[in-house]
Amino acid sequence: MPxxxxxxxxxxxxxxxxxLFARCSYDNSYKGMCIESFVSKKLMDSHNSSYGVYDSNTxxxxxxxxxxxxxxxxxxxxxxxxxxxxxxxxxYFTISMGERLKKGHGVFKFNGxxxxxxxxxxxxxxxxxxxLSLDLSSSTKIPDKAIVTTxxxxxxxxxxxxxxxxxxxxxTIEKWFTSKYSNSKSGSYNINxxxxxxxxxxxxxxxxxxxxxxxxxxxxxISLNWQYDIAxxxxxxx
Numbered sequence: 043m044p045x046x047x048x049x050x051x052x053x054x055x056x057x058x059x060x061x062l063f064a065r066c067s068y069d070n071s072y073k074g075m076c077i078e079s080f081v082s083k084k085l086m087d088s089h090n091s092s093y094g095v096y097d098s099n100t101x102x103x104x105x106x107x108x109x110x111x112x113x114x115x116x117x118x119x120x121x122x123x124x125x126x127x128x129x130x131x132x133x134y135f136t137i138s139m140g141e142r143l144k145k146g147h148g149v150f151k152f153n154g155x156x157x158x159x160x161x162x163x164x165x166x167x168x169x170x171x172x173x174l175s176l177d178l179s180s181s182t183k184i185p186d187k188a189i190v191t192t193x194x195x196x197x198x199x200x201x202x203x204x205x206x207x208x209x210x211x212x213x214t215i216e217k218w219f220t221s222k223y224s225n226s227k228s229g230s231y232n233i234n235x236x237x238x239x240x241x242x243x244x245x246x247x248x249x250x251x252x253x254x255x256x257x258x259x260x261x262x263x264i265s266l267n268w269q270y271d272i273a274x275x276x277x278x279x280x
Contacts, residue, residue: 043125043133050123052137056111061143063273064121067136068095068103074126075133079107081119086110091126096276108142108273142271145191146280148183152176152247152262156197160256168205168252174262176245185280188241188270193219193233195247197262199226205252210264213244220250226259241268 043050056062066077068091078088087107095103111117125133158171178184195208208221208229221229226249233239249259272279 045132048125052121054119056117058114060111062109062139063106063142065104065106065138068105072126072129074128076124077105077107078122079109106277144279145269147267149265156259158251158257160254161252162254168250170250171248174247179242184241185270185275187274188268189235190239191235191269192267193231194265195229197259199257199259202226203251203253207250209248211246212239241266
């Protein structure tokens with residue numbers, strides 16, 4: 043940016059359902075520098091270096107703004123870089139763009155053994171086992187605000203029985219989900235990203251059996267696929 047100019051503009055066309063970010067390199071002498079994004083003259087996002095810089099302790103500090111087009115048509119976004127009033131010389135910076143929405147996967151093990159006394163009354167509803175819990179709310183392996191896309195569970199029932207369904211509970215919504223198919227070893231669920239279930243929380247597991255004999259289930263694990271926005275992780279990928 044020449045020393046006699048106060049701002050720098052870029053126009054970007056986003057196709058429908060694009061979720062991007064614009065990144066601008068930064069120098070410590072530019073304190074007060076600002077990057078903003080607009081749609082139809084409406085301010086959508088901004089980042090002023092006076093309030094913090096991403097990767098400030100590295101050799102590549104930067105500012106960033108979100109660019110979202112959730113409409114059904116192409117949208118024009120304007121990006122503005124504003125000069126700091128503290129710096130009057132020629133400013134040098136680079137601007138790049140990238141996808142914000144990333145995918146991840148993790149497998150986590152429940153501690154303990156779920157015990158089922160058996161469906162001795164032969165109830166059509168079956169009999170639930172004891173409950174196992176798994177706290178993922180502080181896991182450093184999962185990005186903040188990651189949203190579940192699919193869930194599967196596995197476990198070893200002894201003795202193995204038919205008419206067994208795995209059940210999973212994300213504790214923040216207090217609703218038990220029952221596996222789609224009867225299988226003592228695994229469960230898959232009608233859960234997708236539209237349910238907006240966060241990964242980082244406490245999860246509970248139990249299983250239901252219609253068999254009369256008692257049983258146990260050990261080595262229970264949950265396999266989670268998720269999607270996350272790197273704007274929630276300081277623009278870092280996991």
